[in-house]
Amino acid sequence: MTHYRVDRRLFEVGQKVGTAGEYYGEFNCIGKEIEDALESIRPKGKKSRTKCLFVFEDEQCAKKHWSKMINGKLYEVSIESATIFHRGDMAQMDVMKLVRESGKDMGEVAEAYWREEFSNSPEIEVMVSCAVVTRVLSTSDSERGEYLQNRWRVKK
Numbered sequence: 217m218t219h220y221r222v223d224r225r226l227f228e229v230g231q232k233v234g235t236a237g238e239y240y241g242e243f244n245c246i247g248k249e250i251e252d253a254l255e256s257i258r259p260k261g262k263k264s265r266t267k268c269l270f271v272f273e274d275e276q277c278a279k280k281h282w283s284k285m286i287n288g289k290l291y292e293v294s295i296e297s298a299t300i301f302h303r304g305d306m307a308q309m310d311v312m313k314l315v316r317e318s319g320k321d322m323g324e325v326a327e328a329y330w331r332e333e334f335s336n337s338p339e340i341e342v343m344v345s346c347a348v349v350t351r352v353l354s355t356s357d358s359e360r361g362e363y364l365q366n367r368w369r370v371k372k
């Protein structure tokens with residue numbers, strides 16, 4: 217199955233990609249609160265998010281997140297369907313942030329994430345143990361920056 221990986225590490229075609237396990241430490245306070253809320257209600261049988269590799273189903277969604285990652289690289293990867301631990305909607309985390317900022321409990325949205333409920337504009341992240349690089353789409357930070365600028369450019 218073809219998916220997409222955004223990463224700061226450099227890989228070549230054929231290389232296996234596993235989790236770096238570092239993303240939690242890079243979050244701001246609200247990001248950590250969201251991850252902690254997700255972890256606190258994680259259903260039994262679901263692997264901890266901190267022990268998974270995240271890949272995107274949609275290339276445009278991957279490019280959106282790649283464009284915001286300084287020194288980010290973009291890869292097309294292959295995964296085995298049997299290795300999928302969870303499919304979640306990253307847009308639910310944006311909702312969790314808004315709920316938290318309003319002073320309300322994020323639990324209901326976190327539960328929806330674990331039930332694999334998707335928003336109207338889902339950004340599907342797939343949690344797996346590893347993936348194999350099938351194509352290097354970009355390792356250029358200038359290309360990434362250009363994509364970011366074009367993405368936010370207002371058309372006249």
